[in-house]
Amino acid sequence: AQSVSQHNHHVILSEAASLELGCNYSYGGTVNLFWYVQYPGQHLQLLLKYFSGDPLVKGIKGFEAEFIKSKFSFNLRKPSVQWSDTAEYFCAVLSGNMLTFGGGTRLMVKP
């Protein structure tokens, strides 16, 4: 069965710091990769997605992620975080019909 691992459960940063959240998956076939975000009190929203082509994917609000096939990774990055980025971030992998989520990383940005 496929699995998705997010290495950091909690991350605390100051505003303007750079962000990188790790995501690794275990599946050898073709996958599609996603990052979802859940702001406090809101529903899950799609942040960005990778299907094929350029492995560096740009999403909303200045986020980007890089697919490294050899490392089975899809890390999320942002050069300079803002207080409004405080949220929980979920990596997800689509294989066949099944979308599998990682355990999530809770990000707190201090003003």
Next chain:
Amino acid sequence: EAGVAQSPRYKIIEKRQSVAFWCNPISGHATLYWYQQILGQGPKLLIQFQNNGVVDDSQLPKDRFSAERLKGVDSTLKIQPAKLEDSAVYLCASSPRQGGFSPLHFGNGTRLTVT
């Protein structure tokens, strides 16, 4: 467009009681999903419908959980009888077609507490 609607937002029941959750997906979305999100974990797929047919229910505890989407529109998820470990947020999501190529749109969820 209107989002995915779920009700109730919160539910508290005692173990061994039954409970039902309702979901109305975005109009025109053929695929509907129910996910269970236990505190501190990512969402776990319980069941996936394509129109009114079940695509995947391999992770649904069928001895106590059931779900239906009779007319291919709204859906209900039932737990009978509930256990303490069923305490979680139950998320409904929909997409225009099967698979993640059409991103899932999530509802706000129903937070269930079993005491």
